[in-house]
Amino acid sequence: MVSGDQPRSAAPAAPDDGLNRADIPLVKTWLHNRSSHTVRAYRADVAEFARFVAKPMADVVLEDLQAWHDSMSDASDSTRRRKLSAVKSLLTYGHKLDFLPHDAGMAFRLERGRDSLNERILTRPQVLAMIAGEADPRRHGLLALLYGTGVRLSEACTLRWRDMTRRQSGGIATVFGKGGKTRHVQVAASLWKELVALRVDDGPDAPVVPGHDGGPLHIRAAHRVVKRAAKRAGLAPDASAHWLRHAFASHQLDAGQNVHWVQAQLGHSSLATTTRYSHASADTVGADLLA
Structure with a gap:
């Protein structure tokens, strides 16, 4: 089971609603x-x-x-x-698959939109204001994890302690991410300490960021945590967890981190995706953005 941060009053719509x-x-x-x-x-x-x-x-x-x-x-x-x-x-x-007699979408051309990534990259003070404004330790830990590692919201919600490996300085999170790819994400020492303090039990399947009942945090509840933090910090209404991922990439590169390290941390298949954020000078260790 997964848990949210507040009770749900009604069951969600069936996933196939509307489909023939x-x-x-x-x-x-x-x-x-x-x-x-x-x-x-x-x-x-x-x-x-x-x-x-x-x-x-x-x-x-x-x-x-x-x-x-x-x-x-x-x-x-x-x-x-x-x-x-x-x-x-x-x-x-x-x-x-010959399930459909024709491909009606083949002739529909999607226009490429302008690159508005810069509009979705928060400044470091903005991100830190989001995190500092959250008093609840679990929710604070979620925000810190998203920004401190650049993991996606769904990846943060599915992390278990069996995926976490302690290192001399912080640790490593083994993340099963988009496209069925596994990557190893560096966790800074200050973030590791915060996450350990949230641990609800010693079992390997304990969630790294637990819900209100100690079970895994539901992605919808996690989304609400981010939205409320952004609102408290006075950010744009469309600010989301992915904006924290953008901020992680941009701020690491601005801090002089190696672009290949950032690429590996985020799990980007193409280096071009990573270099959209900035140009970086060579370095081998990720900055502790939360320190």
């Missing part, structure tokens, strides 16, 4: 063996599209995608691209 019954097997095979976070996000996007068109995927045509795109005029460019990319991926997959 004939499309459920296709969606399940398309999402097979993806991370739980990816499954939730992609399924929600596809279900939203299915509710909009109110027809099976086999009957979807280009005009349906165009109409859905136009209906999302109030959404950000990145949100529209994400949702349309998910649906296009499903349609292509279904056509390749």
Whole structure:
């Protein structure tokens, strides 16, 4: 079981809400063996599209995608691209399997949006204000873990003490991340000490950041922790956990850390993804951003 930071009053909607019954097997095979976070996000996007068109995927045509795109005029460019990319991926997959008679998304061209990464990188004082404003030790530890290591929110929620290895200076977290890749993330000494203080029991499966009942912290509860911390610090409403990951990368590079070290820490497949944040001078040890 996983836990949140407050009771839930109603059960969440069924994940297949809106999907035509004939499309459920296709969606399940398309999402097979993806991370739980990816499954939730992609399924929600596809279900939203299915509710909009109110027809099976086999009957979807280009005009349906165009109409859905136009209906999302109030959404950000990145949100529209994400949702349309998910649906296009499903349609292509279904056509390749001969589950769908044609690929309606093939002719729909997604425009590349401008690179707005700089707008999502917080300053170090802003991040430290987020963390300092949280009095609860568990929530404080979550924020510190996100910024101090650059791990994704889903990765932080699934970390167990069996994944943590003590070192002379801090430790190493073995993270099973996006794309089914495992990486080893450096944990600074000050952060390690804070996380140890949160430990609820000595078992190897104890969560590194526990929920209110000592069980694993649910990703939705963790998301709320970040949102509330950002609001207290007076940050933009769309600030999220991923902004802390951006901040980690940018601030480490600004501190002079080796770009390959930052790439390994974040689990980026391409060095070009990492170098978007900054240019770095050579160094071999990560800075303790929380010290």
